[in-house]
Amino acid sequence: MSLELVVFAIASGLAIVSALAMVVVKTPVRSVISLVVTFFALAVLSILLAAPFIAAIQVIVYAGAILVLFLFVVMLLNLTKEAEATDRRPIQKLLGLVSVVALGGLLLGVTLRAGAPPVPAAGGLIPAKDEIPILGRLLFSDYLLAFEALSVLLLLAAVGALVLSKRRFD
Amino acid sequence: MEGAAMNAVVPMTVPLNAFLAVGTILFVIGLAGVLLKRNALSMFLSIELMMNAVNLLFLAYARMRGDASGQMVVFFVIAVAAAEAAVGLAIFVALFRAKRTIDVDQIASLKW
Amino acid sequence: MNLPLWLIPALPLAGFLLNGSVALFAGWRRARKSTAAWREAHPEDHGHDGDAAAGHGHDDHGHDAHGPSGPFLPYGERLFYGVVGVLSVGLATVVALANAVPYALASTASEGGIGPVVQSVWKWMAAGHVSVEMAFRLDPLSAMMVSFVTFVGLLIHVFSVGYMQDEEGYGRYFAYLNLFMFAMLTLILADSLVVLFIGWEGVGLCSYLLIGYYYDKDFAHAAGKKAFVTNRIGDFGMVLGIFGILALFGTTDFSFVDLAKAGAMNGTASITVYAVCLLLFLGAVGKSAQVPLYVWLPDAMAGPTPVSALIHAATMVTAGVYLVARCSAVFVLAPDALTLVAWVGAGTAVFAATIGLAQNDIKKVLAYSTVSQLGYMFLACGVGAFGVGMFHVFTHAFFKACLFLGSGSVIMAMHHEQDMRAMGGLAPKVKRTYLTMMVATVAIAGIPPLAGFFSKDQILGAAFAGGHLVLFAIGLFTAGMTAFYMFRLARMTFYGEFRGTEEAEKHVHESPATMTVPLIVLAAGSILVGFLGVPEALGGSNRFVSFLAPSLATAHPHHLSHATEYVLMALSVAVAAAGILLAWRWYGQKGATPEVPSAAAQAFYEKSGALGRLVANKWYVDEGIEAAVLSPFRKIGTFLWRGFDSLVIDGIVNASAFLVELTGDLVRFFTTGNVRNYALSFSLGVLVLALYVFLR
DSSP states (O other): OOOOHHHHHHHHHHHHHHHHHHHHSOOOOHHHHHHHHHHHHHHHHHHHOOOOHHHHHHHIIIIIIIIIHHHHHHHHHTTTOOOOOOOOOOOHHHHHHHHHHHHHHHHHHHHHHOOOOOOSOOTOOSSOOOHHHHHHHTTTTTTTTHHHHHHHHHEEEEEEEHHHOOOOOO | OGGGGGGGOOOOOOHHHHHHHHHHHHHHHHHHHHOOBHHHHHHHHHHHHHHHHHHHHHHHHHHHHTTTTHHHHHHHHHHHHHHHHHHHHHHHHHHHHHHHHOGGGGGGGOOO | OOOOHHHHHHHHHHHHHHHHHHHHHHHHHHHHHHHHHHHOOOOOOSSSOOTTOOOOOSSSSSSSOOOOOSSSOHHHHHHHHHHHHHHHHHHHHHHHHHHHHHHHHHHHSSSSSSOOOEEEEEEEEEEEEEEEEEEEEOOOOHHHHHHHHHHHHHHHHHHHHTTTOOTTTTHHHHHHHHHHHHHHHHHHHHHHHHHHHHHHHHHHHHHHHTTTSSSSSSSHHHHHHHHHHHHHHHHHHHHHHHHHHHHHHHHBHHHHHHHHHOOOOOSHHHHHHHHHHHHHHHHHHHTTTTTTTGGGGHHGGOOOHHHHHHIIIIIIIGGHHHHHHHHHHHHHOHHOOOOOOOOHHHHHHHHHHHHHHHHHHHHHHHHHHHHHHHHHHHHHHHHTTTOOOOOOOHHHHHHHHHHHHHHHOOOOOSSSOOOOGGOOOOOTTTTHHHHHHHHHHHHHTOTSSSHHHHHHHHHHHHHHTTTHHHHHHHHHHHHHHHHHHHHHHHHHHSSSSEEEHHHHHOOOOOOOHHHHHHHHHHHHHHHGGGGOOOGGGGGGGHHHHHHHHHGGGGGGGOOOOHHHHHHOOOOOOOHHHHHHHHHHHHHHOSOOOOSOHHHHHHHHHHHHHHHHHHHHGGGGHHHHHHHIIIHHHHHHHHHHIIIIIIIIIHHHHHHHHHHHHHHHHHHGGOOOHHHHHHHHHHHHHHHHHHHHHOOO
């Protein structure tokens, strides 16, 4: 049993368990923290998939920035436990579960039945060491337009968030 | 850095299918969260989880095909997710201010 | 000077366009101004528009008296409409006479007349072997028609300048009148039945418009509709008749007359010829107000009086006679159809005359008189004397126009009172009107040597000569009745004591010169035009009829000995004189009241019993039509409306609307407004798609 396999088993197990916890726990703060754990585990899986840069921004942007923002909002709104007792939508719940199980079963079945796809022996375009320069080159050549559009989107999101959370429009 | 050896271009010992399965499971868990949680914020968290599950699939396929484009998509997804989170959370704040709740069952004014 | 024929109808058309557009524009401006003024005066009220313009009375059964308020429109505007209206018709008259008179002179000078002048303006339509030229034709018949139509029309336009001066719709009136002249002249001058049909429908339209001139009065637009719908029945026959002519001769231009004379027809089935004749005659019956389609003409008196004179007495209603005369060559091929024409004419003559005996409205008497005289014309055509029939059309135009205009002058003098029971003793007050009307009355009564005598006597002579003794007797009897009701009218209007209120008596006044001059001219015409057709027995050569002969067919060229003619003339004059004397005795008595103008007449009426009541109620024809035709139609209509339209058609529409609503009601439950429901639907949709993609 190689080290990779061990790391994979631990990381994926952690990801799934904490994801389940995220859904199951009633307190929003705990949900967020569980998701942070999931994201860290996913970062580990990213490294296993030869994507250290993605792993880094996964930790820095996702876990570090976005989820902190979530936490901040949860605390700002002072959200406590959900009042599940007042849930009067059993059909919604039942159908939701059915749909989840069916879709999950379907997807998993299809994925696993396909058998292990061949992995290229040589790394192809994903080299071991110089990953970031390659990504950088891609970003400023093939994906330049998308990249610029993204910068505009982020600006718009910043302005939009500001406008939306302003108390009053004067 | 010795850790780079882990990414060495050697045949993986972990089958790619395992990554796909984990991604699918995480996606379905996220879906369940969306469908079953009533707190808008928790639903939003679940959506984030679903996106990350898809990200994992992208990375797996990128590895499989030896193509960095998959990583680029993940990069963009993360950036868009950041924008989305900013706007979404701002909406929740505004919503909470107006309704004193973000329980989606109590916010149904888009009804006939 | 060589003036093209198309100018004759084109000039009134130009007048119509000019007057119509100016009247529209001026009316629009006036309405805007008065609305603005009214708004200013009633700032708090947003109800209806200012109708300061509408409070105006007209000659009708309502008898709104015209106050001394004076003309409605500014002088300049009235002058414009009047000048344009009169001038356009005046120029048309000049052009018409410049064409017709030389033609007539040349034609009478040469043996057997000269051929028709046909001027084609453009090719209107061509389809297969059928082609229709927009062509005008000058031949004896159209030359005769066009000269008197333009001449009488011009006089009536002049008369209208005075008669209509207080009317709000002065410009509209002249526009319609010019449009009518255009249509009538097109009808007369047309060289083919299709072009004639333009005029035929055009005069019908103008008749409708002018009958309904006082469109704010219920009875006026009802009368307009009645005229229009009744004419539709005739027009239906007319259109089919045109198709029939096309089928028979392969052409609709009037060369078919020559073909018919030569007997060159497609197919020889006489039944086809009968059918075509009857269909054309149906058109003529509608347009010329014969039994049973005469009912619209008396109601048409709802229009202004000059309109009654022009359209419903002198010109338009003779279009039917003109059509029969124009197609005379076809009619003589179907002798039984001609017999029917004669009988319808005679029946109409006597029938309308009986109704005319008991009418109290001065215009209604004249209306029934017109119907009756039109019957005479058809009687003449029916016995084959087409030329004589057209001669009566010609003379009738003068004296009947004079009578109508005279009655218009009387009505104006009486401040729009039309009931003869409220008149009486007007002679000294309206001298010129009185004198001219008396001339026309004598003329229509058939007293020699005035115009009516010559034409009417020749009709009776033709009937007698053709061996139609019953028709002759009817015509003679009608002549007596004509004399009676006309002198009854004269007696009740001009003689005796004034029966209206004293207030009304004070205001009786003679009409202005624009009205009396046309009267005088027409009266002179009533005296003189008869001499154009003096029969041989009286030393003439009947130039009128012989001039028309090339255009017409002669069915039964019968000749009476001069002695017989003298007897017939004496007979008709004697009958007329008897009618006059009776009227004079009955309606000349003193002590008459507005309700009962004559004790003797009242006594006779009471003795006459059922027959008298029938006549007084116009034989209940309108009521009969109501019961036999209109009421069933209305019931069918109501059934289709309530039963079919409301239930079936609306039912289908409403049912589909209900279905949509139901679907919406069902589907709207999916729009819960709950985000989780939407998410669930979404995921179920994804599930279905995934199943489709993976398990396909």
